[in-house]
Amino acid sequence: MTEQQQEQATLYAFGELSPAEEREFIAAVRADPELRKFLHGLQKTLEQLALSTPIVAPPASLKGKLMNRLRSPAAKPSARPAQPAGLPAGLRFLAQSDAGWKPLPVPGAFIKLLSLEPGRGYAVLLGKLDPGTRYPAHTNAGPEDFYIITGDLHVGDQVLGPGDFHHADAGSHHTENYSVEGCTLLAVLTTDDPLVQLAAG
Numbered sequence: 001m002t003e004q005q006q007e008q009a010t011l012y013a014f015g016e017l018s019p020a021e022e023r024e025f026i027a028a029v030r031a032d033p034e035l036r037k038f039l040h041g042l043q044k045t046l047e048q049l050a051l052s053t054p055i056v057a058p059p060a061s062l063k064g065k066l067m068n069r070l071r072s073p074a075a076k077p078s079a080r081p082a083q084p085a086g087l088p089a090g091l092r093f094l095a096q097s098d099a100g101w102k103p104l105p106v107p108g109a110f111i112k113l114l115s116l117e118p119g120r121g122y123a124v125l126l127g128k129l130d131p132g133t134r135y136p137a138h139t140n141a142g143p144e145d146f147y148i149i150t151g152d153l154h155v156g157d158q159v160l161g162p163g164d165f166h167h168a169d170a171g172s173h174h175t176e177n178y179s180v181e182g183c184t185l186l187a188v189l190t191t192d193d194p195l196v197q198l199a200a201g
Contacts, residue, residue: 001034009039013107029131030181039132040178043107101128102199108133113199116191123196127185129153134178142190144168151183 008025011017017025029036101110108130115124127146129135146153146166153160156175160166168174170190189196 001032001038005032005035006038009035009042013039013042015103015107026131026182036132036180040134043132043134104195104198106133106135109135111187111195111199113196116196116200118191121191123189123191123193123199125187125189125196125199127187129179129183131180131182132178133182134176135174137173137175140168140170140172140174142170142193144193145188147186149184149186151181152179153183153185154178154180 005028008017008021008028012022012025029039100112102112103110110128112126112128113123114126117123126149129151144167146160148160148162148164148166150162153166155166155177158166187195
């Protein structure tokens with residue numbers, strides 16, 4: 001592993017590489033176990049720093065405001081394609097696109113809102129982890145359902161791959177999750193989940 005690769009790993013962890021540099025670096029991570037181990041250690045250190053930051057309680061009125069926003073018509077995804085002529089009401093399609101992804105506070109983790117049903121209390125999202133991304137341990141605010149589309153996701157001692165499914169009850173605890181090669185997953189979450197609020201924001 002070169003000094004330049006170490007520098008690129010640091011820039012990657014902070015999201016400072018250009019798209020072309022990021023693609024080249026991800027290919028290098030896949031091919032070099034030593035670089036992958038270095039990146040994992042770097043990301044773990046950054047996560048620990050983030051988790052050591054004092055937690056500031058949001059204003060008590062924030063949840064009510066967010067829930068009102070989710071229930072309002074304006075909360076529906078705005079980037080909907082125009083309704084094709086002759087298509088029955090109530091149907092919607094979203095073409096494959098790189099648009100709409102939102103970064104999470106964890107470097108290398110992203111979400112994308114596909115559908116929001118405030119009346120029924122659930123949302124459908126895509127989740128994406130870049131190679132080497134580690135998601136810190138957490139308690140699940142609500143029930144979660146994940147279906148792995150591509151790549152690998154390590155949940156505790158379980159290794160999930162394409163076609164695998166995982167359910168977590170509200171209040172359950174996840175240890176650190178991570179992906180070696182990167183992954184994409186389909187998630188169904190409750191509308192009061194912080195991830196849904198971030199995706200819909």
